[in-house]
Structure formats: C-alpha cells, structure tokens
Amino acid sequence: EPEVTQTPSHQVTQMGQEVILRCVPISNHLYFYWYRQILGQKVEFLVSFYNNEISEKSEIFDDQFSVERPDGSNFTLKIRSTKLEDSAMYFCASRGTLAYEQYFGPGTRLTVT
Amino acid sequence: AQSVAQPEDQVNVAEGNPLTVKCTYSVSGNPYLFWYVQYPNRGLQFLLKYITGDNLVKGSYGFEAEFNKSQTSFHLKKPSALVSDSALYFCAVRDLTDNDMRFGAGTRLTVKP
Numbered sequence: 041e042p043e044v045t046q047t048p049s050h051q052v053t054q055m056g057q058e059v060i061l062r063c064v065p066i067s068n069h070l071y072f073y074w075y076r077q078i079l080g081q082k083v084e085f086l087v088s089f090y091n092n093e094i095s096e097k098s099e100i101f102d103d104q105f106s107v108e109r110p111d112g113s114n115f116t117l118k119i120r121s122t123k124l125e126d127s128a129m130y131f132c133a134s135r136g137t138l139a140y141e142q143y144f145g146p147g148t149r150l151t152v153t
Numbered sequence: 154a155q156s157v158a159q160p161e162d163q164v165n166v167a168e169g170n171p172l173t174v175k176c177t178y179s180v181s182g183n184p185y186l187f188w189y190v191q192y193p194n195r196g197l198q199f200l201l202k203y204i205t206g207d208n209l210v211k212g213s214y215g216f217e218a219e220f221n222k223s224q225t226s227f228h229l230k231k232p233s234a235l236v237s238d239s240a241l242y243f244c245a246v247r248d249l250t251d252n253d254m255r256f257g258a259g260t261r262l263t264v265k266p
Contacts (some may be wrong), residue, residue, distance in 0.1 A: 049258040082257070088253045144198070
C-alpha cells in the first residue's frame with residue numbers, strides 16, 4: 041500500500057540554524073500539507089499546498105517557514121532560523137484529488153537546542 | 154472557521170466493554186468529519202470519515218462513528234474494546250470550502266485487561 045514517507049526521522053539543530061524537512065507524498069496525490077504536534081498534544085495545521093502554490097496557511101506559518109515542491113516527488117518544509125519553540129513533531133500529509141481524507145507520514149521529530 | 158472539541162482528555166475502559174470517544178464540531182456549512190488514531194511514536198492513521206449519507210459510518214479495526222447534525226457531534230464507538238486499541242484518538246473537521254483540516258486536542262484511550 042502506498043504511503044507518505046518523511047526524512048529524517050529525527051533532526052537535532054541549534055537555535056538560529058536553518059532546517060529542511062523532507063516528505064515524499066503518495067505518488068498520485070496533488071494536495072500536500074504540513075502539520076506539527078508538540079509533545080503528543082494537539083495536531084496543528086501549518087500549511088496546505090496545491091498546484092505549486094500555498095492554498096492556505098495558519099498563523100503559525102510565519103515568514104520563518106516556507107514550503108517547496110522542488111521536483112515531482114518531494115515536498116519540503118524549511119524553517120529559516122529555528123527557535124526553541126519550534127521543537128515538535130512535524131507531519132507531512134497528502135490527499136488524492138477525489139479523496140477527502142489525508143494520509144500522514146510517520147513524522148520528523150525536530151529538536152532545537 | 155471550523156473547529157473541533159474533544160471534551161475528554163482520557164477515556165478508560167475495560168477490555169470487552171463498549172467504548173465511546175466524544176467529538177463535537179463547529180463549521181459554517183456541511184462538515185466533512187474524520188477520526189484518526191495515533192500509536193506511540195507513530196504518525197496519524199486514518200480510521201473513518203463522514204462525508205454524506207448514512208449517519209453511521211464504519212471504519213477500520215471495528216470502529217464506527219455516528220454523525221448527529223442536531224447535536225453537531227461525531228462520536229467514535231466500538232462495541233468491544235481491545236487492549237490494542239489503547240492509543241491517542243483525534244477527531245478532525247473540514248468544511249466544503251477549506252482545503253485544510255482542524256484537529257481536536259485528542260483523547261487518550263486506555264483499555265485495561
């Protein structure tokens with residue numbers, strides 16, 4: 041069964057550094073998403089992406105964040121200058137055109153020290 | 154904007170007993186409703202959805218949920234709980250006009266032998 045994959049599984053970075061989190065959505069999906077979850081708490085929406093542009097973003101997704109689909113398979117989340125409070129699990133999700141549900145990757149645990 | 158409430162942080166049931174995990178929602182129009190489950194150190198796994206039609210929807214692992222429009226609820230149920238059902242359960246809502254989902258805070262289900 042196709043699945044969303046994410047790399048790395050765990051990323052440790054120093055405050056102020058840039059990080060790029062990578063996702064490979066399910067191959068025929070066209071809608072992509074990033075969410076974050078702090079310490080097993082609420083899952084928070086960050087951004088949705090369709091047709092090579094952001095379709096919606098939350099208030100969390102400020103100028104420090106950006107997303108990109110650099111090729112036909114990868115979908116990335118970049119945090120330009122990480123802060124301690126960016127430490128969280130980051131989940132990528134994708135959705136097919138005719139589907140309503142999103143499918144989630146296993147997540148990347150980001151630790152900012 | 155859509156929102157979801159899960160009024161219980163924790164639900165404890167004995168194995169073999171029925172379980173209910175509660176969810177209420179708020180949207181401006183007709184809702185798309187979802188349940189996801191998260192096992193420790195894993196991503197979110199899709200369980201079931203309500204889009205339209207029969208108010209009782211069946212999903213994976215014997216779970217079902219009942220859509221109640223008058224009470225704006227979408228409670229998750231299972232007739233006979235298993236110890237392996239112990240996990241974190243998230244309700245999510247999306248309305249017809251938005252591309253993203255909003256998640257509830259999650260309910261930790263513990264099934265004791």
